[in-house]
Amino acid sequence: MDERKLQVLRAVVEDYVSTQEPVGSKAIATQHELGVSAATVRNDMAWLEDSGYIQQPHTSAGRIPTDKGYRLFVDRLEKIQPLSSAERRAVNRYLSEAGDLDDVVNRTVRLLAQLTHQVAVVQYPSLNRSTVRHLELLRLGPYRLLLVVITDTGRVEQRHLEFREEIDEDYTLELRTLINEKLAGQPIVEAPEILSRLPNEARPELRGIATGLTRVLLDAFLDSSEERVAVAGAANLTRTVAPIRSVTPLLEALEEEMVLMRLIGPPGEQTNLTVRIGDENELDDFRHTTVVTTGYGPGAVVGHMGVVGPTRMDYPGTIAAVRAVARYVSDILERNR
Structure with a gap:
């Protein structure tokens, strides 16, 4: 395709986008200053139509771009109109x-x-493309904790945890410190491997709670529905x-x-x-x-x-x-x- 045919295609696309009406050769020749006659534009449009870049929606109408025409128009954009x-x-x-x-x-x-x-x-x-900034663990009652995960992108995820055994404030503080030591600053994609070791790194009396916490964290990090x-x-x-x-x-x-x-x-x-x-x-x-x-x-x-x-x-x-x-x-x- 030579430059003139490309200019004609650009004119068809721009006019059709602007007017929402099929575009004729006379309009292009008079409005786009291509330096050629309407007959020459008509010949170029016939070539573009035969090549699949434009089409005639109905008899006696002008032409509109095809998907192939839009594709070439986008690929050959000379400049992108910047925001003012x-x-x-x-x-x-x-x-x-x-x-x-x-x-x-x-x-x-x-x-x-x-x-x-x-x-x-x-x-x-995406959680999978984020890094853990901080994890907060809040005691809501004797058997309930609230887990809050904050990522480096500002995303916040919350989960509630229910336990059969009572959890006092000291246990909550110790677990909060442990999970932040292990996970803060780590990419979330690496969290499963880190979490697999977490229960064994807690004190024996906290391992049951740490196991439940690990399960909830894994759900939060791996659940694609999030x-x-x-x-x-x-x-x-x-x-x-x-x-x-x-x-x-x-x-x-x-x-x-x-x-x-x-x-x-x-x-x-x-x-x-x-x-x-x-x-x-x-x-x-x-x-x-x-x-x-x-x-x-x-x-x-x-x-x-x-x-x-x-x-x-x-x-x-x-x-x-x-x-x-x-x-x-x-x-x-x-x-x-």
Whole structure:
């Protein structure tokens, strides 16, 4: 494909995203200053159609991009539209005012939905990619303890423990000291091996309680159901029913956390922004959408975030927003460490 045909494809994508109407050769020739006649543009559009980059939705209409056309458009983007200075200040101020991790995630997902006008999805920092900052053990009664796990990303997990034998305050303090000595500062992925030795390292009279505590900690660290996501902007889909064809299955899929985890959290710790268009999405309900995702975290990736919308979306603006918000959230988590 020569540069002029690429310019014509860009014009088709940009005009279709802007107007939501099929694009004709005359409009491109007069509005995009390509320096060629409408007949030449028409010939280029015929070549693009034969090559599968654009299509005619119905007779006597202009052309619209195909998934293949969007893919080339994204791959050959010359520049990403940055957020304005006012937008950057507003984003920084809004996210910096968050009080805790839940607030950070909730503000982030609402902000992404507002900036992109798409459905936003944000994964909470994964336990498997976090480090234990502190463990608190609180005595709630003679036979009950509250375990609080705090990670370096600000994530907090709580568990209640019930025992048959009475636990006094001295036992609670001793166990709290022991588990912090062994686990504080350790990656959670290494916790199971450390915990397997914990009961034997406690005093004989505490081993029964330490065994119960170890079991609860393992449940907290290994339970994949504790991976959580937040969603905002589902109402934005109602404005794009036609491009997505059927919005109901998509809305139902967005209610399933495991589906969302597969959607935005690809295997590994990929930090690069990823754009999956149409059939590039493995999940059937999302084969008529575009999913833009990226990793975030203080140094290493601890979670993913992104947006879901129609293939007819503002790609430069969406990519810029997802990248910028991920960077701000990473900076906040770094400062809070």
